[in-house]
Amino acid sequence: MQVLEAATGHEGLSLAASHKPDMIILDIGLPDMSGFELLPKLREWYSRPIIVLTVHDQEEEKVKALDLGADDYLTKPFGVPELMARIRASLRRSQSEVSSEPVFTIGDFQFDRSAHIVRVKGQEVHLTSTEYNLLAVLVKHSGKVVTHRMLLNEVWGPNSIEHVQYLRVYMGQIRKKLKQGDSLKEIISTEPGVGYRLLTD
Amino acid sequence: MQVLEAATGHEGLSLAASHKPDMIILDIGLPDMSGFELLPKLREWYSRPIIVLTVHDQEEEKVKALDLGADDYLTKPFGVPELMARIRASLRRSQSEVSSEPVFTIGDFQFDRSAHIVRVKGQEVHLTSTEYNLLAVLVKHSGKVVTHRMLLNEVWGPNSIEHVQYLRVYMGQIRKKLKQGDSLKEIISTEPGVGYRLLTD
């Protein structure tokens, strides 16, 4: 594993945005800001595991962290084996979620990562690079609601998270292209005010 | 169970501090101080369940106690079985809170935070963003009475705490949507004059 370290909340936030790590270990006691402030900021676009470290074993803190989007929680002091176990568990969970199959299939729809091709009823559908990337994010989180910010961040980068109109235009194009050929049921659902979601059934 | 008794507020406070009981039953009518003073003092460090006993069936008192951090309330006179039931419910709740599963389940009802989806009998129920947020607050405090102002504050923000009518409209919508499909028992109970509660059994 490759490890990146940040000494402050702001540093961590920008490091996370630029390097998109596979997971984050967050100490709630930061010098410049509360971890409870940082956590929701991260969760606006970061969907991988976040493990939180705190000093006090207070029930309240634990519940708060989990409510704000933490995946797991560890109270200091703790042993390294304990931490390693939690890390492994979190990564395992998040990987099984992603489903690393090279070809993702729902009904007539196929998303072929290895060949970088999308098919409907076996026939290839040409998508532009942006369209493909956007669809890839939905596929990665298939079945779950993906927020506007997450989509924009993963496809256009963190500087574009306010351009929701991009999503509208591109979702429209993707839907139109997938609908070519006959009577395919809509596989992208809109969650008004929140985001979009790939329907798995 | 082991029971400790205290006759005054001060005695109770020091007894609670020294013995850290699993839960506290607090009579609001104390000889030396108001229970409403004692409650926040306890809550500074005590995060386990507190059940409050009141003499008058005054809604104002209930709301005040809940807002100050009580978990539940009971109006005198009450039967011992009733008290026992509340105690069991509170203890069960505080234990299950520790393991905050990503998917919250009560009977046929599932609340999936990670996917942002609500299901009844395995079938997805579409909720709008506001409906989902409101239900999320009830789930977060499941089993406890959540006051009107708490709900309004958490969903609409502190400027809207007087719009109780919002709650009536949205609770109606949520109930209707959850009731789709057949004969699901009501899981949201109304606490007249006080708030709402998610029934855990």
Add this chain to the structure above:
DNA sequence: TTTGAAAATAACAAAAGTTTTATTGATTGA
């Protein structure tokens, strides 16, 4: 340069969601 596909922007109608208002029903205490 020219050209063409893709991306970004803009405008506006349609859809969905929210808030407000009015009405009805239920409960409680005088």
Add this chain to the structure above:
DNA sequence: TCAATCAATAAAACTTTTGTTATTTTCAAA
């Protein structure tokens, strides 16, 4: 029993968000 209060429901008015289409800009390859 009758007010009075609170809750539930229905529907309207209103607001926000989304989908669609058209247009402009960008950029790289011919």
